[in-house]
Amino acid sequence: MSGAPAPRGLPRPEVTTDLARAVLAALDDVVDPEIRRPVTELGMVRAVEETAPGAVRVTVLLTIEGCPLRGTIQADVVAAARRVPGVVEAEVVLGVMTPAERAALQEALRASRPANPFGPDSLTRVLAVASGKGGVGKSSVTANLAVALAARGLAVGLIDADVHGYSIPGLLGISGSPTRVGELILPPVSRGVKVISIGMFLDADRPVAWRGPMLHRALEQFVTDVHWGDLDVLLVDLPPGTGDIAISTAQLLPASELVVVTTPQHAAAQVAARAGQLAEQTGQTVAGVVENMGPMTLPDGTVLDVFGAGGGAEVAKRLSGVLGTDVPLLGSVPLDPALRRGGDAGDPVVLGAPDSPAARALADVAARLAVRSQSLRGRGLPLRPR
Ligand SMILES: Nc1ncnc2c1ncn2[C@@H]1O[C@H](COP(=O)(O)OP(=O)(O)OP(=O)(O)O)[C@@H](O)[C@H]1O
Numbered sequence: 527m528s529g530a531p532a533p534r535g536l537p538r539p540e541v542t543t544d545l546a547r548a549v550l551a552a553l554d555d556v557v558d559p560e561i562r563r564p565v566t567e568l569g570m571v572r573a574v575e576e577t578a579p580g581a582v583r584v585t586v587l588l589t590i591e592g593c594p595l596r597g598t599i600q601a602d603v604v605a606a607a608r609r610v611p612g613v614v615e616a617e618v619v620l621g622v623m624t625p626a627e628r629a630a631l632q633e634a635l636r637a638s639r640p641a642n643p644f645g646p647d648s649l650t651r652v653l654a655v656a657s658g659k660g661g662v663g664k665s666s667v668t669a670n671l672a673v674a675l676a677a678r679g680l681a682v683g684l685i686d687a688d689v690h691g692y693s694i695p696g697l698l699g700i701s702g703s704p705t706r707v708g709e710l711i712l713p714p715v716s717r718g719v720k721v722i723s724i725g726m727f728l729d730a731d732r733p734v735a736w737r738g739p740m741l742h743r744a745l746e747q748f749v750t751d752v753h754w755g756d757l758d759v760l761l762v763d764l765p766p767g768t769g770d771i772a773i774s775t776a777q778l779l780p781a782s783e784l785v786v787v788t789t790p791q792h793a794a795a796q797v798a799a800r801a802g803q804l805a806e807q808t809g810q811t812v813a814g815v816v817e818n819m820g821p822m823t824l825p826d827g828t829v830l831d832v833f834g835a836g837g838g839a840e841v842a843k844r845l846s847g848v849l850g851t852d853v854p855l856l857g858s859v860p861l862d863p864a865l866r867r868g869g870d871a872g873d874p875v876v877l878g879a880p881d882s883p884a885a886r887a888l889a890d891v892a893a894r895l896a897v898r899s900q901s902l903r904g905r906g907l908p909l910r911p912r
Pocket residue numbers: 657659660661662663664665666667688691692693765766818819820859860861862863865866867869870884
């Protein structure tokens with residue numbers, strides 16, 4: 527079960543036969559794909575009726591007209607009902623919540639979560655992915671790590687805070703906008719990752735001049751107005767360099783740790799100095815360094831080190847010295863056309879080509895980051911079936 531309290535006060539339907547009662551109980555296993563809570567908890571099941579012996583009709587209320595996930599919800603409800611012994615036929619009738627019902631749901635969801643779900647008491651591991659400069663593959667690494675962590679069974683969220691180069695939706699094949707329930711924003715889910723991006727709220731053709739306070743407010747909204755549910759890991763794709771948003775991240779997500787992405791070529795001293803400066807300025811710890819665009823091995827065994835080799839290890843060593851703590855090199859991701867192809871197609875390489883060298887390296891980095899803190903032991907982890 528989930529760690530957060532269930533929304534209270536939302537109606538559960540009256541049922542009149544044993545079979546209808548059994549079906550209603552089975553619907554506790556159907557999770558709304560966006561809110562990630564059982565549909566029965568969300569007031570979405572209006573009626574369960576036995577229309578003839580062995581035949582059940584379930585009336586489900588969607589949060590909004592034209593809900594993009596209506597097909598999934600319908601199929602999941604039918605499948606759950608059919609699994610109940612004695613059910614020979616299951617039918618789903620879809621309706622839409624009234625504004626009052628939607629308001630009640632919004633209120634219940636709001637009441638069941640803290641204002642900042644990633645505050646100091648949060649059990650979510652927050653990883654802010656940073657780079658000294660643009661184009662080092664930070665967003666590609668972040669998107670793939672998120673997907674790889676979700677594939678390990680963790681509940682993962684991803685905030686794309688790279689205001690000037692938001693590329694996460696494209697990398698994960700997301701084209702839709704988030705659903706809104708009143709003021710609450712329900713993040714689209716791709717490959718098991720809940721994603722919110724500044725790009726989902728902008729007109730792509732109109733450039734925006736972002737100033738510090740606007741950035742802070744946007745990030746604040748992503749933290750507080752997005753219904754994240756219980757997350758094991760939240761990744762934040764930061765803009766390159768050390769800027770306002772990195773500082774806002776540290777303020778709004780006080781327990782966040784930095785993951786530094788670099789290429790082997792970038793002057794290690796410079797990258798380490800910048801990342802170290804950022805960590806010192808914000809009081810964040812550095813979870814580790816990921817080297818990207820590392821040496822690639824060709825089919826004949828030749829090693830091609832386009833951008834050199836060893837830069838990641840050097841950054842980790844120097845950062846350890848600057849910060850006085852052990853900053854590990856989490857892995858070296860080779861240059862790999864499969865990673866670029868996956869990114870262009872919106873099909874992350876860790877899923878699309880899991881045996882490629884880049885995918886294997888990224889999966890290893892994810893495995894190192896998936897380690898949970900001791901404090902989570904025995905606390906009813908928020909893992910739930912997808
Ligand atoms: N290991 C790799 N092998 C091959 N291509 C890569 C690799 N890593 C990244 N790329 C490619 O390099 C380009 C830049 O990657 P990406 O957009 O992830 O960088 P970034 O650091 O997030 O950039 P910015 O911060 O400027 O938005 C993309 O076309 C991506 O597909």
